[in-house]
Amino acid sequence: MTEALERALVPPVSDADPFAHDVLLDPEPLHQALREAGPVVYLSRYDVRALARYEQVHAALVNWQHFESGSGVGLANFRYEETWRPPSLLLEADPPLHDAPRRVLREILAPPALRRLRESWHALAEELVDQVLDGGREFDGFTALAEAFPLRAFPDAVGLGPDGRENLLPYGNMAFNSFGPxxxxxxxxxxRVAGLSAWVNAQCAREALGEDGFGARIWAAADRGELTYEQAPLVVRSLLTAGVDTTVHGLAACLYALATHPAEWQRLRDRPESVRVAFDEAVRWQSPVQTFFRTATADITMAGTVVPEGTKILMFLGAANRDPARWRDPDRFDLTRDPSGHVGFGMGIHQCVGQHVARLEAEALLTALARRVEHLELAGPPQRHPNNTLRSWTSLPLRVRPA
Structure with missing residues (x-):
């Protein structure tokens, strides 16, 4: 092997810690440094390969054969390490184990089911916005809107009872933290692991779920033999884990984007049909899910660098979504942009199966808000909540001028 070729096969090395407190609160400087360092960067602190450019992140996401999820989508390697809960049949499984659960959920969350929810969710959003605005012109947009709407709309759709829903976000926070070190x-x-896990597992039981919700339909699929009875509660759990926190923080990102870009807020009010573009652009711009891991199933050459078999790769979704090689003026929130192709919901066979549910929730809430609010701005500094995987919030003070 020539010296030049040997150098090409060895990636640049970084001792940066992507899970350090300051990086979790402000990840963009590290993202830029990793993109500039190379297509594959060795993170010495965790013995993983990092991908921060769009081309390589997208390639790894769609190549499940060579970059598997079954060994875990976090730093822990399920080949050698015990899990704190049964692995997700959606996030942490590959074909053929992954196929039946995804097929069932894709059918349950198909457009006809969402069309049946659209009218009730829009009415619920109107009711919530009216209630919030009746309380005054300043409020916490995170707790009053971004958190409150999904915590009512989505569990209703799944078929959860009213008690204990306050456990959903702490459970999700714990689950997404577990993907890091x-x-x-x-x-x-x-x-809180034992208590929160026990509560969530109890909600996944057939008898705990309403008769007409997504959860009951998952159990009905088991009756038809499309899932096993052991798989059914795990699929319900996956729905609850992935379907709440990501939507909550996606909505918060959208409210933050619109509050800090008054021209884009006016554009949305002038063209209400752009509401889904606004949500996807916010997901690209802020990327509620910042990172996910995969594991190489063989020695894989990527961009001239060998990723050894069994090696964990850390995909920086947030960095890929701001890669200037893929996006024009990537640090700008821009409703004239076509954000399709962003990797905020993943890509390939593991792409978020509930992304259209999140878009419908965003459509309902933002449409109601745009109808009632002429001007939207920050009323104080937003507060971030550190999480090993999510770009989270605890507070988003807003000030509005009603229309």
Whole structure:
């Protein structure tokens, strides 16, 4: 092997910690540094290969044969390490194990089912916005809107009862933290793992679910033999884990984007049909899901660099979504942009099966808000919540001028 070729096969090395507190709160500087360093970067702190450019992230996401999810989508390698809960049949499985659960959920969450929800969700959003605005011109957009609407609309659709829904976000926070290293964020959740897990598992039982919701339809699929009875509660759990936090923080990202870009807020009000573009552009711009891991199933050459078999790769979805090689003026929130192709919902066979549910929730809430609010702005500094995987919020103070 020539010296030049040997150098080409060795990626640049970084000792940066993508899970450090300051990086979780402000990841863009590290994202830029990793993109500039190369298509594949070795993160020495965790012995993983990092992908921060759009081309390589997209390639890894769609290549499940060479970059598997079955060994875990977090830093832990399920080939060698015990899991704190049964792996997700959607996020942490590959074909053929992945096929039946995804096929069932894709049918349950298909457009006809969402059309049946559209009218009730729009009415619920109108009711919520009226209630919030009746309380005054300043409020916390995170708790009053971005959190409140999905915590009512989505569990209703799944068929959950009214009690205990306050556990959903802490459980999701814990689950997404677990994809990172066993750092202070994981330690902070340690005393709640058993209780939160027990509550969520109880909600996945057939008898705990309403007769007409998504959960009941998952169990009906087991009756038809499309799933096993052991798989059914795990699929319900996957729906609850992935369907709440990501939507909540996606809506918060959208409210933040529109509050800090008054021209785009006016554009949305002038063209209400652009509401779904606004949500996808916010997901691209802020990327509620920042990172996911995959594991190489063989020695794979990527951009001239060998990723050894069994190696974890860390895909920076947020960095890919701001890659200037893929996006014009990527740091700008822009409703004239076509954001399709962003990797905020993943890509390929593991692409978020519930993304259209999230878009419908965003459509309902933002349409109601645009109808009632002429001007939207920040009323104070937003507060971020560190999470090993999510770009999360705890507070988004807003000030509005009603229309």
């Amino acid at each position: 066993r750092n202070y964020l994981v330690a902070a959740d340690a005393d």
